[in-house]
Amino acid sequence: MSVLRAIHEEKYVRLTTFTRDGRKKHIPVWIALISDKCIGFTTVQNSWKVKRILHTSSVELIASDYSGNPLKDAKAVLGNARIVDGEEYREVVKAISSKYGWQYKMIALANRLRHFFRNGNLSSDCAIIVTFDKS
Known part of the structure; x- marks a missing residue:
């Protein structure tokens, strides 16, 4: 099985991004397979992970629990990240919604309700x- 498919099968994956001085920053994310070459996840444009990816596209992914703690015997994989919007964003939303079903729809x-009543930020844009x- 390819690394891509193995990572895709996990419910949670810890994303590691890197600061300008090389420090690692971790956060668990929901991911979905986008094509036979890449995975994707949603976020907000003003998040720290987006800011870090804008200056350092290298990322690390490893299977994790919901808190971002790596699973036993999980292997980290390196990748290159890019921020997308428009049609590519909608493609990722569709893939995430398909994989996580009612959980994604409830979130x-x-x-949307929080945004409507509090005029806050949407959960992803x-x-x-x-x-x-390597795959």
Whole structure:
């Protein structure tokens, strides 16, 4: 099985981005397979992970629990990330919704309601697509 498919099968994956001085920053994300070459996840444009990816596109992914703790015997994989919007963003949303089903739909609904009543930020307005160095 390819690294890409193995990572895709996990419910949670810890994303590691890198600061300008090389420090690692971790966060768990939901991912979905976008094509036979890449995975994607949604986020907001003003998030720290987006800011870090804008200056350092290298990322690391590893299977994790919901808190971002790596699973036993999980292997980290390196990839290159890029921020997308428009049609590519919608493609990622569709893939995430398909993989996570009602859970994603409930979170999306709650975020829309929060946005409507509090005029807060939506939970996602862009996506990140990761292509792996090796598959």
